[in-house]
Amino acid sequence: xxxxxxxxxxxxxxxxxxxxxxxxxxxxxxxxxxxxTKSNIGIxxxxxxxxxxxxxxxxxxxxxxxxxxxxxxxxxxxxASKGEGVGNKFLSDIQQADALIHxxxxxxxxxxxxxxxxxxxxxxxxxxxxELQVRDLEMVERKIERTRKVARAGERSxxxxxxxxxVYKNHLENFQSARTVPLNNEQKKLVSDLFLLSGKPVIxxxxxxxxxxxxxxxxxxxxxxxxxxxxxxxxxxxGRLEAEISExxxxxxxxxxxxxxxxxxxxxxxxxxxxYDILDLQSFFTAGPKEVRAWTIKKGTKASRASGVIHxxxxxGFIRAEVMKYNDFIALGSEQACKDKGKFHIEGKSYIVxxxxxxxxxxxx
Numbered sequence: 501x502x503x504x505x506x507x508x509x510x511x512x513x514x515x516x517x518x519x520x521x522x523x524x525x526x527x528x529x530x531x532x533x534x535x536x537t538k539s540n541i542g543i544x545x546x547x548x549x550x551x552x553x554x555x556x557x558x559x560x561x562x563x564x565x566x567x568x569x570x571x572x573x574x575x576x577x578x579x580a581s582k583g584e585g586v587g588n589k590f591l592s593d594i595q596q597a598d599a600l601i602h603x604x605x606x607x608x609x610x611x612x613x614x615x616x617x618x619x620x621x622x623x624x625x626x627x628x629x630x631e632l633q634v635r636d637l638e639m640v641e642r643k644i645e646r647t648r649k650v651a652r653a654g655e656r657s658x659x660x661x662x663x664x665x666x667v668y669k670n671h672l673e674n675f676q677s678a679r680t681v682p683l684n685n686e687q688k689k690l691v692s693d694l695f696l697l698s699g700k701p702v703i704x705x706x707x708x709x710x711x712x713x714x715x716x717x718x719x720x721x722x723x724x725x726x727x728x729x730x731x732x733x734x735x736x737x738x739g740r741l742e743a744e745i746s747e748x749x750x751x752x753x754x755x756x757x758x759x760x761x762x763x764x765x766x767x768x769x770x771x772x773x774x775x776y777d778i779l780d781l782q783s784f785f786t787a788g789p790k791e792v793r794a795w796t797i798k799k800g801t802k803a804s805r806a807s808g809v810i811h812x813x814x815x816x817g818f819i820r821a822e823v824m825k826y827n828d829f830i831a832l833g834s835e836q837a838c839k840d841k842g843k844f845h846i847e848g849k850s851y852i853v854x855x856x857x858x859x860x861x862x863x864x865x
Contacts, residue, residue: 503568503796505775506597510624511575511615513605514707514739516540519572521742522768539593540572546776547769548783548794550826550856555792557833564793566783568772571597575615576631591635591697599701599779601771602628606719606736607709621706621719622726629677632697637672639694640665661690672698680730701778703733705771713738714762733774737767782855785826786810797853804849807861817865821847826856 507515523542546566555563573590594600604621605614616623644665650658664687671681678699681688688699704727706720716724716736727734738761745766748754758765776782776796783794784806797806808815824835828843838844853859 503775503779503781504571504596504598505568505601506571506573506594506599507601507603508573508594508628509575509603510605510627512612513575513603513624514607515575515603516572517739517743518601518603518705518707518737518768518771519570521739521746521766522570522772539574539590542570542572544568544570544772546772546783546794546796547765550783551785551792551794553830554785554787554826554858557829558787558789558792560787560789560792562791564791566794566796568775570601576628591631594632594697594700595695597700599703599775601703601705601775603705603707604719604723606706606712606717606723619719621723625704625723625726629698630675633672633675633677636678636694636696636698637669639696640668640672640691643691643694644669664688664690668696679732701732702730703735703771703774703778706734706736707739708736710738710741710761712736713741713767733778735767735771735774737771742767782853784853784855784857784859786860787858788860799855801853802849803847803851803853803859803861806853806859807863810861813865814861814863817863818849819862819864821851821853822860822862823847823851824858825854826858829858 507519509515519540519542522544523540544567546568548565551563551565571593573593576590602625604624605619606621608619616627644662647658647662647665651662664683667683668678668681668691672678678696679701681699704723706716706723708717708720712720713736720736724734741761745754745757746768748757780799781796782799783796786793786795795806795809797809803821804815804818807818807821823845824838824843828838828841829835832838832841832843835844
């Protein structure tokens with residue numbers, strides 16, 4: 501399954517710099533609000549060292565990581581929900597995203613003016629939150645009007661949906677995001693067709709200066725305090741530093757650069773993995789002489805459904821899954837060794853695929 505993340509934030513937060521660190525397709529940065537006229541789209545490989553450790557034993561022709569689609573959505577400002585600048589178009593782009601990466605400016609730079617006149621990441625967060633909430637409230641109110649007509653005709657399910665919509669309406673009118681609405685998952689599903697913007701999983705990225713890359717700064721602490729009540733992720737990342745790292749082709753140079761900055765790995769790697777976690781995703785692998793490949797599924801996915809991620813024919817004609825655990829394969833070094841040690845399992849359709857499973861699907865169509 502494809503993962504789609506939208507990068508959002510106020511203009512001049514460093515969103516496009518971070519996008520360029522993650523994506524092979526580079527976008528043009530700008531120092532002016534609303535200067536961009538379209539969103540930038542890139543495909544990013546999901547970092548997973550396990551792929552390459554498996555490959556050391558199998559020596560395939562190629563290694564294929566899982567991928568994430570990243571959309572760099574040009575900076576928003578006050579009034580975007582009412583069409584200020586080209587805000588409405590970009591809000592539509594946000595609606596298509598599975599998760600949001602909300603970049604907050606946590607650095608000072610006299611050469612890069614802030615559209616609001618000063619650096620204040622908590623204020624910037626609240627501006628974007630409000631724009632998404634206003635757009636969501638409009639959609640909920642329109643849905644209430646439609647549903648009310650059906651409820652008047654005596655449709656019982658419509659009455660239940662109307663009650664849930666009223667909870668959302670009250671929540672949004674109190675400047676709360678849809679993701680924190682006090683409803684259970686079953687109740688939320690009744691209005692899932694609205695794809696509410698403020699209901700999407702979000703990761704806050706504090707874009708700090710280079711010297712604050714490892715520990716953060718006072719701005720990042722303000723954000724941490726502001727989001728502590730939210731069930732969400734927060735990362736500290738130095739965009740300019742990440743840009744310099746991404747330009748280094750030699751692995752030794754990259755490692756030395758990271759060590760000098762007090763980092764163990766590029767921050768964008770943590771960001772991609774955080775997106776996986778917040779969407780409840782995991783990877784399984786297929787391995788053979790042609791390729792070793794990672795595939796993305798939701799946690800709790802059954803073997804037959806997981807096989808369909810590889811190809812629909814495999815799900816349609818599924819017979820069984822031959823399973824090796826990643827740790828067993830690495831420890832023993834081969835499929836035959838796993839068989840000899842009883843670490844090679846035959847599983848049926850209902851087997852729940854685990855993160856890191858190495859699968860071979862038997863099928864017949």
